Amino acid sequence: MNPERVARIREKLTGALAPVLLEVNDESYKHAGHAGARGGQGxxxxxxxxxxxxxRLPLARHRLVYAALGEMMTTDIHALAITAKAPDEVA
Incomplete structure (x- = not known):
């Protein structure tokens, strides 16, 4: 687990998207030995x-998340699973 990366992801998404709900999970432990994990990315x-x-359609939502994370997508993040919803889509 990399709390610094989680904090940076949280900070970037909060700054760009002003979420009403944000959950960030480091799942790198599930991929130990995987090429991305060996390279230091999570x-x-x-x-x-x-x-x-x-x-916005799902693809546009994902693009907003990728844009918010910027360089982290190439330097820190090997894989990212995204659930992106508008407030009226959450019960």
């Missing part, structure tokens, strides 16, 4: 609920 999952996703 596997993460995020759940983001934000007004920024209202009226």
């Amino acid at each position: 596997h993460f999952s995020v759940t983001v609920v934000s007004e920024a996703f209202t009226g």
